[in-house]
Amino acid sequence: MTRWNDIFFILVLVADLFVLASSRLRAGIRAVATQGCLLGILPVVLASDATEIRHVALLALGALALKGVAIPWLLARATRESPVGREAAPLLGFVPSLVLGAFGIVAAVWLATDLPLPVPGMPRLLVPTALGTIWTGLLLLVSRRKAFGQVLGFLVLENGVFVFGLLLSDFMPVMVEVGVLLDLFAAVFVMALVMFDIQRAFSSLDTDKLSSLRD
Amino acid sequence: MDRAVLLLVAAPLVLAALAFAMPSGRVRPRVLLAGALVHAVATGWAWASPPPPALGGWVAIDPAGQLVLVVVSTLFLVCAVYAQGYLARRQDRDNRSFVGGLLVLLAAVSAVAVAQHLGLLWVAIELTTLSTAPLIYFNHNERSLEAAWKYLVVCSVGIALALLGTFLLALASAGPGGPRSLLVADLVTAAPSLSRTWVRFAFVCLVAGYGTKMGLAPFHAWKPDAYGEAPGLLGALLAGGVTSVAFLAIVRVLQVCLAVGEVAFARRALSAIGLLSIGLAAVFLVRQRDFKRMLAYSSVEHMGILALGLGIGGAATTGAFLHLVYNGLTKGVLFLTAGNIHRAFGTKQVEHVRGAARLLPASGPVFLLAFLAITGSPPFAPFFSEFAILSGAVQAGAYGRAAAFLIGLAVIFVGMGATILGLVQGAPPEGLKLDPAMGDSRLTAGPPLALLALVLALGLWLPSPLSTLVGEAAALVRGE
Numbered sequence: 001m002t003r004w005n006d007i008f009f010i011l012v013l014v015a016d017l018f019v020l021a022s023s024r025l026r027a028g029i030r031a032v033a034t035q036g037c038l039l040g041i042l043p044v045v046l047a048s049d050a051t052e053i054r055h056v057a058l059l060a061l062g063a064l065a066l067k068g069v070a071i072p073w074l075l076a077r078a079t080r081e082s083p084v085g086r087e088a089a090p091l092l093g094f095v096p097s098l099v100l101g102a103f104g105i106v107a108a109v110w111l112a113t114d115l116p117l118p119v120p121g122m123p124r125l126l127v128p129t130a131l132g133t134i135w136t137g138l139l140l141l142v143s144r145r146k147a148f149g150q151v152l153g154f155l156v157l158e159n160g161v162f163v164f165g166l167l168l169s170d171f172m173p174v175m176v177e178v179g180v181l182l183d184l185f186a187a188v189f190v191m192a193l194v195m196f197d198i199q200r201a202f203s204s205l206d207t208d209k210l211s212s213l214r215d
Numbered sequence: 216m217d218r219a220v221l222l223l224v225a226a227p228l229v230l231a232a233l234a235f236a237m238p239s240g241r242v243r244p245r246v247l248l249a250g251a252l253v254h255a256v257a258t259g260w261a262w263a264s265p266p267p268p269a270l271g272g273w274v275a276i277d278p279a280g281q282l283v284l285v286v287v288s289t290l291f292l293v294c295a296v297y298a299q300g301y302l303a304r305r306q307d308r309d310n311r312s313f314v315g316g317l318l319v320l321l322a323a324v325s326a327v328a329v330a331q332h333l334g335l336l337w338v339a340i341e342l343t344t345l346s347t348a349p350l351i352y353f354n355h356n357e358r359s360l361e362a363a364w365k366y367l368v369v370c371s372v373g374i375a376l377a378l379l380g381t382f383l384l385a386l387a388s389a390g391p392g393g394p395r396s397l398l399v400a401d402l403v404t405a406a407p408s409l410s411r412t413w414v415r416f417a418f419v420c421l422v423a424g425y426g427t428k429m430g431l432a433p434f435h436a437w438k439p440d441a442y443g444e445a446p447g448l449l450g451a452l453l454a455g456g457v458t459s460v461a462f463l464a465i466v467r468v469l470q471v472c473l474a475v476g477e478v479a480f481a482r483r484a485l486s487a488i489g490l491l492s493i494g495l496a497a498v499f500l501v502r503q504r505d506f507k508r509m510l511a512y513s514s515v516e517h518m519g520i521l522a523l524g525l526g527i528g529g530a531a532t533t534g535a536f537l538h539l540v541y542n543g544l545t546k547g548v549l550f551l552t553a554g555n556i557h558r559a560f561g562t563k564q565v566e567h568v569r570g571a572a573r574l575l576p577a578s579g580p581v582f583l584l585a586f587l588a589i590t591g592s593p594p595f596a597p598f599f600s601e602f603a604i605l606s607g608a609v610q611a612g613a614y615g616r617a618a619a620f621l622i623g624l625a626v627i628f629v630g631m632g633a634t635i636l637g638l639v640q641g642a643p644p645e646g647l648k649l650d651p652a653m654g655d656s657r658l659t660a661g662p663p664l665a666l667l668a669l670v671l672a673l674g675l676w677l678p679s680p681l682s683t684l685v686g687e688a689a690a691l692v693r694g695e
Binding site: 115116117118119134138141147150154157158161164165167168171172174175178179181182184185188189213215 | 334337338341344345348358361362364365367368371372374375378379381382385386387389390391393395397410412413439440443444499503508
């Protein structure tokens with residue numbers, strides 16, 4: 001409950017803004033990887049006496065390995081091998097999406113101060129960080145046109161849910177660990193992206209081209 | 216653990232591993248049939264002698280779970296027989312991941328049905344998505360890739376929201392004196408100590424999450440694409456099986472809401488989503504140019520009817536559970552015959568399909584009759600379940616919802632009818648030569664015909680064990 005652990009939550013939120021602002025996919029991937037590493041540190045920072053060391057280690061290492069290293073690395077490799085689609089081309093400009101993102105984070109802080117948490121002793125920035133990150137993820141999902149950008153959005157959304165899950169780490173650690181399974185989706189996404197490439201059915205990985213199915 | 220439960224979940228997984236390892240694509244479909252038979256036997260066994268809860272109460276077969284197992288098992292058996300004929304015709308494609316994926320799906324769906332822990336339930340639902348996404352891409356073309364991508368993106372966001380909702384519910388149970396558990400039974404028993412505010416938040420996220428999986432409007436965006444591009448066989452299992460387990464997940468959440476006393480809020484939300492789904496389906500069904508997408512919107516409609524039934528509560532709940540069975544079986548007939556028509560004509564655009572009844576003397580008429588069944592024409596079974604929901608609405612004094620429901624049904628009957636009559640009647644387009652290998656055969660036309668006979672028989676006579684099971688399942692969330 002010390003003040004200094006606030007810094008980690010603030011860094012997670014800063015990473016959100018970085019992803020929103022990055023026009024280059026590589027930069028976006030780096031920001032998501034940094035966020036993933038921060039999520040690997042959070043369980044350790046939050047560990048209280050009630051938490052078993054085994055669960056803390058498992059969660060921290062799992063998050064670090066998957067969110068911080070494996071998924072970003074796979075994604076970066078997929079971008080490198082694809083000759084196209086390096087630049088993010090959002091439906092919503094970078095400045096408006098940054099403004100919306102910042103607005104969402106402020107709203108999350110404001111909303112979270114009114115929520116009575118049933119579990120005492122949690123850092124005050126945990127819920128705002130979770131809500132702000134979920135909001136950023138959803139924003140990316142709807143505003144990015146490239147398939148790669150949507151994957152980044154899903155990763156950020158997933159990170160937000162993970163931060164929220166840390167509220168349960170004292171009394172339901174297994175459930176939080178199960179949440180890491182969401183990363184399976186991320187892995188499948190990357191596989192699908194690679195498939196896009198093999199298929200070369202589209203000239204670019206632009207989801208606007210994915211529009212032959214409509215009513 | 217009880218043997219029946221092991222057979223339901225573990226046996227399909229073992230057979231899936233066998234299917235992946237097997238070298239011969241000709242023999243592989245038999246594994247699917249074996250899995251379906253084992254599953255049917257295990258379902259019957261569990262029904263005859265309900266197994267005790269296992270794994271500390273995480274796994275138990277309650278009436279709602281048993282009902283879903285019965286639907287899924289019947290549908291899967293019919294589809295497995297159909298697959299023998301279908302995959303024999305599709306020697307062009309490697310069926311390894313198709314057969315393996317279907318068996319993993321069967322295991323995942325059964326796991327949802329027996330899960331009493333909301334975390335376990337979430338994992339199993341995630342597995343249904345992961346195992347079906349590659350199957351949508353079975354045809355390996357641009358359109359099926361697009362459909363699989365959209366399915367993955369939309370459903371994974373839904374799954375993430377459902378996880379958030381599960382976390383919120385765990386949090387609601389963590390207050391002073393709370394059970395700190397995600398077992399449905401614990402949450403229901405200790406309901407007074409749950410935080411009502413957090414249960415509300417949890418309900419919103421869980422309905423959005425599992426509603427996506429069920430394909431309720433406005434979370435249905437993946438459905439027309441996925442059902443349109445997936446093989447008819449997969450469409451049948453998605454529309455009758457996967458949506459049924461997503462419905463079961465929402466029932467579990469409603470059980471908690473009912474115990475906590477947040478049910479009025481939950482019912483309002485479910486009614487609104489249900490009516491929205493029916494209305495939206497009606498708009499997109501009329502003049503739909505693609506008959507498989509039309510069936511997808513029909514699925515959105517019927518998921519809306521299920522949500523509406525839960526939303527009205529009381530007697531309508533029984534109607535909803537009955538409709539779960541009847542809709543699942545009838546959707547099976549529709550998707551399997553639609554697949555046959557699609558293959559015979561080589562297109563699913565309605566303007567190029569005419570005279571299906573003449574070209575396919577079995578599939579054509581069965582498709583037409585299944586349309587009559589699904590739109591609620593007597594004496595087919597769905598008429599009785601839809602009528603039960605309607606009369607439940609009137610009994611509950613929900614006249615507005617009853618009227619909106621009736622209007623929706625009427626518009627959809629006319630809209631779908633115009634399209635389907637055009638497909639089935641008349642003479643086939645000139646110059647269309649039916650590839651003899653694509654015509655009706657015993658294995659492709661027989662299963663949907665048998666299923667249609669079952670839908671008709673259930674309309675004429677509802678066996679008392681089934682009606683008892685439906686009543687017991689509905690009692691979980693009936694309220695009053």
